[in-house]
Amino acid sequence: MTERWQKQLRKLRGIEPPADGWQRAESRAPGGDGLPPPRQRVVAGIVAFGVFAAAGAFGWQAFRSGGTPAGPAIDNAWPADPSPESETAPSAASSPMPVVEDYEAFVPSTYEEGGMIVLPITLPDGSTAEITYPPSLDIAGMGARPYWVGCGHDFGFHHYDPYGAQYDGEPLETFVGANGEPVSLWRGAKGTGGIDFLIFHFGPWTVDLYQYRNGVSPQPDREACAQNLRGEVTDDGWLVLDGPPSVALPEDAFGPPEGPEVDFGGLSPRGFIQMWPGPCDNEPDDGTKEIGGVHVDISRDFASWCDPGEMMRIHVYFEPGSELFARVFEDVEVRNVTLAG
Numbered sequence: 610m611t612e613r614w615q616k617q618l619r620k621l622r623g624i625e626p627p628a629d630g631w632q633r634a635e636s637r638a639p640g641g642d643g644l645p646p647p648r649q650r651v652v653a654g655i656v657a658f659g660v661f662a663a664a665g666a667f668g669w670q671a672f673r674s675g676g677t678p679a680g681p682a683i684d685n686a687w688p689a690d691p692s693p694e695s696e697t698a699p700s701a702a703s704s705p706m707p708v709v710e711d712y713e714a715f716v717p718s719t720y721e722e723g724g725m726i727v728l729p730i731t732l733p734d735g736s737t738a739e740i741t742y743p744p745s746l747d748i749a750g751m752g753a754r755p756y757w758v759g760c761g762h763d764f765g766f767h768h769y770d771p772y773g774a775q776y777d778g779e780p781l782e783t784f785v786g787a788n789g790e791p792v793s794l795w796r797g798a799k800g801t802g803g804i805d806f807l808i809f810h811f812g813p814w815t816v817d818l819y820q821y822r823n824g825v826s827p828q829p830d831r832e833a834c835a836q837n838l839r840g841e842v843t844d845d846g847w848l849v850l851d852g853p854p855s856v857a858l859p860e861d862a863f864g865p866p867e868g869p870e871v872d873f874g875g876l877s878p879r880g881f882i883q884m885w886p887g888p889c890d891n892e893p894d895d896g897t898k899e900i901g902g903v904h905v906d907i908s909r910d911f912a913s914w915c916d917p918g919e920m921m922r923i924h925v926y927f928e929p930g931s932e933l934f935a936r937v938f939e940d941v942e943v944r945n946v947t948l949a950g
Contacts, residue, residue: 713813716749718749726747728748730886731843732847732869732886733756733757734949735851736863736947740941741941746936750876750877751879753872754873755847755848759834759852760838762820763819764818770810775797776795777799780793786838787839788840794808794835797819804821804822805820806819812840813842814842816838816840816850833855833856868887871884872884874926880926880931881925882933887946888920889921891903905938910927910928912938913925918943921943
């Protein structure tokens with residue numbers, strides 16, 4: 610597996626399948642332990658499809674019901690777990706047991722303006738933007754998922770409680786969170802790669818933070834994160850995170866690898882879209898192709914470019930021969946980008 614794919618797998622470990630994906634999949638992609646830390650991660654395209662397929666989300670090459678491969682073969686071997694799975698997990702003092710919930714994607718609200726759809730976006734750091742597109746493109750209907758880093762690791766965002774899918778069993782430790790709600794450490798569910806998760810609940814959102822076992826992530830750091838990370842749900846349903854320096858949220862970090870982003874694609878087999886608000890440049894680089902005055906890094910299944918307004922980096926992963934890249938490149942307009950801080 611190349612370094613490019615290894616770095617992307619860490620972030621994509623939690624990509625959600627459609628509602629019936631868990632029942633249709635024989636196994637779930639593991640948590641990616643042993644991979645480089647999030648501060649070294651870069652974005653890679655076709656891995657998104659590999660992870661979706663392992664979860665039963667798409668009919669790509671690993672989808673159990675068959676399908677046509679979407680790109681070159683990828684070595685999906687995972688490194689060994691940091692420590693063996695424990696047969697029994699210690700009990701916490703007290704923490705409410707979660708209820709198993711059906712998968713529910715976040716479909717953000719939109720409105721129509723002059724025959725176009727306007728999709729307001731709020732990033733986990735509070736940055737905002739709007740994208741417009743024709744109704745037929747239906748980016749909001751693809752399902753949205755934020756992404757950010759903090760507390761020394763990646764945050765996984767779920768618009769439901771993934772108990773039984775992402776984490777399982779009984780809580781190992783429980784803390785009182787900044788919002789007054791319990792924040793607990795849990796064993797990762799079977800197939801998550803031998804790591805644990807610190808679980809936060811903010812309204813309809815569940816946020817997980819992966820934790821290596823055997824003291825790799827010291828308890829004092831875990832406690833500081835659990836007690837100080839704050840979350841607030843906006844009026845239109847997005848989640849914004851905040852906290853003191855102890856939670857180590859990147860300040861003034863925009864674009865990959867540490868900047869907040871939003872991903873679209875969990876509900877759609879058409880492909881996968883990532884967006885990072887913040888300054889970017891449209892300068893030519895090795896391997897880029899100029900299309901309509903925009904320099905695009907493009908291959909048979911991946912494209913990356915800076916929006917002409919130079920305030921949004923966009924990545925699109927697509928099945929070779931599909932029209933998704935062309936539709937996003939030609940029809941999506943970015944406007945009203947306001948950065949947090």
